[in-house]
Amino acid sequence: MITYKSEITFEDYNNLRMLVGWNTITKRQFDNAMKNSSFFTVAYDGDKAVGMSRGVGDGGYHLMLVDVIVHPDYQGQGIGREVVSQFMKYADDSIESGEGISLTLxxxxxxxxxxxxxGFHIRPVGKEGAGMNLKYVKK
Ligand SMILES: CC(C)(COP(=O)(O)OP(=O)(O)OC[C@H]1O[C@@H](n2cnc3c(N)ncnc32)[C@H](O)[C@@H]1OP(=O)(O)O)[C@@H](O)C(=O)NCCC(=O)NCCS
Structure with missing residues (x-):
């Protein structure tokens, strides 16, 4: 059975990233990232971390979905849907009646x-230009 909780070790986090071909981060970056995340959920099969998602935001209007990862052996079983659904619920719960929130990824x-x-859509569309990013600045 898959269970979900808001905790993950540095090693498990980087392992999930590596499993899907992403770069790893340093312990200092990890500690700050977790401390400053608005939201995160991790899927466990027993004590094995098999998926996650994270929300990074200003606590007000902007919230970005990041680190959506499912262990390759566990893909196609609904874990990705669940970790994003939990993020969507967090976003919905974070606003009050009459308010809106900008969700990006x-x-x-x-x-x-x-x-x-x-419900996300591909940009550019209408008056919305393309999304842009700088992969990362490396020292
Ligand atoms: C993308 C990812 C998170 C999906 O997780 P998953 O657990 O395999 O997805 P689920 O089993 O929950 O699938 C949910 C739905 O999305 C669909 N889906 C999953 N991946 C899809 C894809 N690449 N394209 C289209 N549909 C997809 C599934 O068919 C399923 O559809 P249904 O609701 O109609 O049954 C996973 O493939 C992954 O971790 N990939 C590597 C890391 C990555 O690229 N993450 C995204 C970063 S932006």
Whole structure:
């Protein structure tokens, strides 16, 4: 059975990243990232971390979905849907009647259809220009 909790070790976090071909981060970056996340959930099969999502925001209007990862052995079983659904619920719960919130993400190539299921749309569209990012600045 898959269970969900808001905790993950530095090693498990970097391991999930590596399993899907992403770069790893330092312990200092990890500690700050977790401390400053608005939201995060981790899927466990027993004590094995098999998926996660994280929300980074200002606590008011802007909230970005990041680190949506499912262990390759566990993909296609609904874990991705669950970790994004939990993020969406967090976003909904974070605002009051009459308020709105801006939810953004940068999709990995080929994953756009996955996110469209939650209502996200591909830019540019209408008056919205393309999303832009600088991969990272390395020292
Ligand atoms: C993208 C990812 C998180 C999906 O997780 P998952 O657990 O395999 O997805 P789920 O099993 O919950 O699938 C939910 C739905 O999305 C669909 N889906 C999953 N991946 C998809 C894709 N790449 N394209 C289109 N649809 C997709 C599923 O078919 C399912 O559809 P349904 O609701 O109609 O049954 C996972 O493939 C992953 O971790 N990939 C590597 C890391 C990555 O690229 N993350 C995204 C970063 S932006």
């Amino acid at each position: 940068l999709s990995a190539y080929g994953k756009e259809k996955f996110y469209e299921k939650f």
